[in-house]
Amino acid sequence: MLPKALTIAGSDSGGGAGIQADLKTFQELNVFGMSAITAITAQNTIGVQGVFPVDLKGVEQQITSVMDDIGTDAVKTGMLLNRDIIEIVSEKADHYRWPYLVVDPVMISTSGSKLLHEEAMDALIHKLIPKATIITPNIPEAKVITGMNLSTFEDRKSAVKELHKLGPQAVLLKGGHEENSDHIVDILFDGETFYYFTVPKINTIHTHGTGCTYAAAITANLAKGLPLTKAIHEAKSFIHLAIVHGFSLGEGPGPTNHSAHRFYSDSFLELKVDTE
Numbered sequence: 001m002l003p004k005a006l007t008i009a010g011s012d013s014g015g016g017a018g019i020q021a022d023l024k025t026f027q028e029l030n031v032f033g034m035s036a037i038t039a040i041t042a043q044n045t046i047g048v049q050g051v052f053p054v055d056l057k058g059v060e061q062q063i064t065s066v067m068d069d070i071g072t073d074a075v076k077t078g079m080l081l082n083r084d085i086i087e088i089v090s091e092k093a094d095h096y097r098w099p100y101l102v103v104d105p106v107m108i109s110t111s112g113s114k115l116l117h118e119e120a121m122d123a124l125i126h127k128l129i130p131k132a133t134i135i136t137p138n139i140p141e142a143k144v145i146t147g148m149n150l151s152t153f154e155d156r157k158s159a160v161k162e163l164h165k166l167g168p169q170a171v172l173l174k175g176g177h178e179e180n181s182d183h184i185v186d187i188l189f190d191g192e193t194f195y196y197f198t199v200p201k202i203n204t205i206h207t208h209g210t211g212c213t214y215a216a217a218i219t220a221n222l223a224k225g226l227p228l229t230k231a232i233h234e235a236k237s238f239i240h241l242a243i244v245h246g247f248s249l250g251e252g253p254g255p256t257n258h259s260a261h262r263f264y265s266d267s268f269l270e271l272k273v274d275t276e
C-alpha cells in the first residue's frame, strides 16, 4: 500500500505553490496525497489577486472525512489564514495523534500578500507549533516569530534554539532569503544537534512555491518512514533539482519543476551535513 499524506493549506490557482505544489510533490514521491483546503487564492505568477476563506465547518469536515475513513501517515500545514482555522487544526492534531506533523508557518507570499492574519500569530506559536514534528520557517518568518534580528549566521543559530523552545521536536530554518552570500544554508536543530544543509545559490527568479514544495517533500519522506535527517536530506535534493529546473511561466517568477528529480540519481546532490 502507498504511504499517505494529508496537506492542510491554501489553493494556488496558478499551480506553483499551496495545495497544488504539495499534491504534485506527494505524487512525484510515490505518496498518496489528500487535501483539506483552508482558503482559495486567485493567484498567478504576478501575485495574489484574491483570497477567499473556506468556512470553518468546511475546513473541519475535510479533515474529519479524510481521517475517519482513510487515515494518514503524515500531515503538512501551509497557509492557515486565521486563528479559527489554526485552532481547528490544533484540535484535530490532538484528536487524531498524527504520527508526523510538518508545520510550514506560511505568512506572506513572495509577491507580498498576507496569507496569515496578524491575530493568528499567537495561536500559531502557542497552539500549533508545539505539536509539530518539525517547523520550516524561512528567515522573515523566523524573524516575526522570535522578534530577533537574523543578520548573521550566529543570530540564526540562536533563533533556531529559541524556536525549538516553543516545543516542536525539530526546527529547520531555511536560508533561501540570504542575500549576502553565494551559498545558502538551511539549519536543522533537533534539540541536541545542529545540521547544516549547504548548497550553492542558484541564480534564478523561478522560485515560486519552493517553501511549499520542500515541506511537502519532507512530509512525503516522513510518511514513507524515513528518519528525520534523511527525510530532510532527500527533500533538499528534491527541491534543489526543482529550483535548478524551475521555468518561466506567465509574466512573473515561474514555479519550481516538480519532475526534475526523475532525471537524476539520488546521489546527484552532494550535501554537506555537519554536526556539532
Ligand SMILES: Nc1ncnc2c1ncn2[C@@H]1O[C@H](COP(=O)(O)OP(=O)(O)O)[C@@H](O)[C@H]1O
Pocket: 137, 138, 139, 174, 175, 176, 177, 184, 185, 186, 199, 200, 201, 202, 203, 204, 207, 209, 210, 211, 212, 214, 236, 239, 240, 243
Ligand atoms: N536561489 C536559491 N538557490 C538554491 N536554493 C534555494 C534558492 N532559493 C531557495 N532555495 C532553497 O529552497 C528552499 C526554500 O527556501 P526559502 O526560499 O527560504 O523558503 P520560502 O519559499 O518559504 O520563502 C530552501 O531549502 C532554500 O535553501
Ligand SMILES: Cc1ncc(COP(=O)(O)OP(=O)(O)O)c(N)n1
Pocket: 009, 010, 011, 012, 017, 018, 019, 041, 043, 078, 079, 106, 108, 109, 110, 111, 115, 207, 208, 209, 210, 211, 212, 213
Ligand atoms: C496558497 C499559497 N500557499 C503558500 C504560498 C507561499 O508559497 P511559498 O512556497 O512559501 O513561497 P512563494 O511561492 O510565495 O515564494 C502561496 N504563494 N500560496
